[in-house]
Amino acid sequence: MPIKTFEFSSVDGRRFVKPTDRWLNLRVDHNSTVTLISELGDRQASVDFRFTANYHASEAVVGLIQIEGNLLWEGDARALAKSWSAGGQMPPEVAQEIHTVIMSNCIPEAVILARELRLPPPVPIPQVNVPQQPPKPGKGRSPEIA
Numbered sequence: 001m002p003i004k005t006f007e008f009s010s011v012d013g014r015r016f017v018k019p020t021d022r023w024l025n026l027r028v029d030h031n032s033t034v035t036l037i038s039e040l041g042d043r044q045a046s047v048d049f050r051f052t053a054n055y056h057a058s059e060a061v062v063g064l065i066q067i068e069g070n071l072l073w074e075g076d077a078r079a080l081a082k083s084w085s086a087g088g089q090m091p092p093e094v095a096q097e098i099h100t101v102i103m104s105n106c107i108p109e110a111v112i113l114a115r116e117l118r119l120p121p122p123v124p125i126p127q128v129n130v131p132q133q134p135p136k137p138g139k140g141r142s143p144e145i146a
Helices: 077-087 092-117
Strands: 003-015 027-039 044-056 061-074
Touching: 003 092, 027 077, 027 092, 044 077, 044 092, 061 077, 061 092
Parallel strands: none
Antiparallel strands: 003 061, 027 044, 044 061
């Protein structure tokens, strides 16, 4: 059940505060949402999606990045479209595959947009911990053991 094509149809980024403002407790939430699934044939379905990264501080909404697009999924398209139209649900393995592809394509694009908007990247930056040297033993007297 591979993804055959992936494309962006809309890319939008906004910063609602001045870049020089400092924020307390900045939180970045991101998610992907499937907005529509259409059957194109027995084996292909068109999946429309929206990726959103929201920047919230304790005192204000700081920014928003929104990406919309479409992907072509290959598999049992009739069953996928039927389950989607019946209740807005997908089989878990299909949902995992589709959302993984959406996130892996949209996160790098959102990082570039965030840099242009002077917002923090929408992914956590790894912390670097340099281990400290263990203290050296003193040069005093020590008991002799035979």
